[in-house]
Amino acid sequence: MVTAADSSVAAHARYEPVIGLEVHVQLLTVTKIFCSCSTRFGDPPNTNVCPVCLGLPGALPVLNRKAVEFAVLAAMALNCRVNETSIFARKNYFYPDLPKGYQISQYDRPLAEHGWIDIDSEGGTKKIGITRLHLEEDAGKSLHEGFPDAVEKTAIDLNRSGVPLIEIVSEPDIASPGEAYEYLTRLKEIILYTGVSDCNMEEGSLRCDANVSVRPHGQKEFGTKTEVKNVNSFRFIREALAYEIERQIELIDSGGKVTQETRLYNANEGKTYGMRSKEQAHDYRYFPEPDLLPLVVDEKWSSQIRKLLPELPEARRERMVVDYGITEKDAQVLTSSKALADQFEEAAKSAKNPKRVANLVQSELIGRLKAKGLEIEQSPISMKGVAQSSDLVDVGAISGKMLKDLYDLCFQRGKDFPVVYDEEGRPQQSSDTSALEKIIDELIAANPRQVEQYRAGKKTVAGFFVGQVMKASKGQANPQVVNELVAKKLG
């Protein structure tokens, strides 16, 4: 018997999806792209507006230099070629949140082209092409009271009107919902590293439109695509694409035709709905914006911007594996945000055993942060604290179990590791050095061979003594102090 599931699997085997993504990212400039109004999110509606961003007749746009620099920086991070000259264009359409009746965007001469992102896919690393990256202004926001069930009133907030955006258009190189998810994850990570956007999807600073079609395996021409708009999480985009692929295959298999249209995703139902037939480029009557000069990013400016480019996640992962002897998996987790990676490196540099620090961050810190809904920047345990705790475990001063307990206390009390370690009965360091010195003297007397090795230049032997002292003091001694005393006595 052929079940519905079987025939769906069979249908899937005959078709392949083709996906291209258009991503809008708001830039973190202080002021808007063509006027000096604030871009701040969450201010009372229609308070950050002026004649320019309200679209009043006769008001003239002035390009924000910072917006250009941020866009160029993002383009460089995405391996794009930055065009020396690009042209702003008017994209004409009517919508209540667009009072000018057109959006200033770029059309046939965009800021940057021909980039790519490397993603992990089933067949290994895959390059997803980036067709173009251009600058444009955001529109205002329509607020629907009672949305989505019973809209009674719609109001317009124009604070967002004129916030700078970059639009990043991918080639139709993405072959599955999983790859789309991966592409978006990598894209967001790269943009976050450059610092040009906070990529906060809830606040709409990163928005994605997903284009998808299916075609029989082996067919060269693309099928007709639909565009799923306004999906507000990467997971929902993956789900929406999976639903849409299924829907298109069923439609074609039952003799129907996919119509080119814009669709909306209802996350509660897991379904997409047709919203409107898709505009074609010629519907927009694009023409060069007469109120703005061509944008010129010359050699000098562009090399200044290139200097601001940070080490990007992929390169950083590769370097961290080498520098700290950690696994690729470790590096993946530890570079998931720039802040985490920065902090990890700070700790790893000062710790005896970077690999242990990597393990502690992943096994002890991240889970506790997640449980409390905290970001790494809000962690009660600083990376210095993690490094210190790692050293204590390393020299045998505390056990793994004790470390876990101490971490729990840190989170309960909202205090850093060294503080809690002291609170939990570590002796005052200063008054205790004489006792420590006595222990060290005894150890030196009892281990002449190690002393000889040390004095012959094998400095790592100091670790042996430090470990012994920590054990003798039942972990109560301050490893820093012990380190110094041991070095002094041996030297």
Ligand code: ADP
């Ligand atoms: P439109 O003018 O309809 O917006 P574009 O050519 O600008 O179309 O492409 C928009 C996005 O759709 C791009 O990311 C592109 O890669 C993707 N795309 C184009 N054709 C298809 C197709 N047949 N199936 C899936 N995606 C497509």
Ligand code: MG
């Ligand atoms: Mg388009």
Ligand code: ZN
């Ligand atoms: Zn303004």
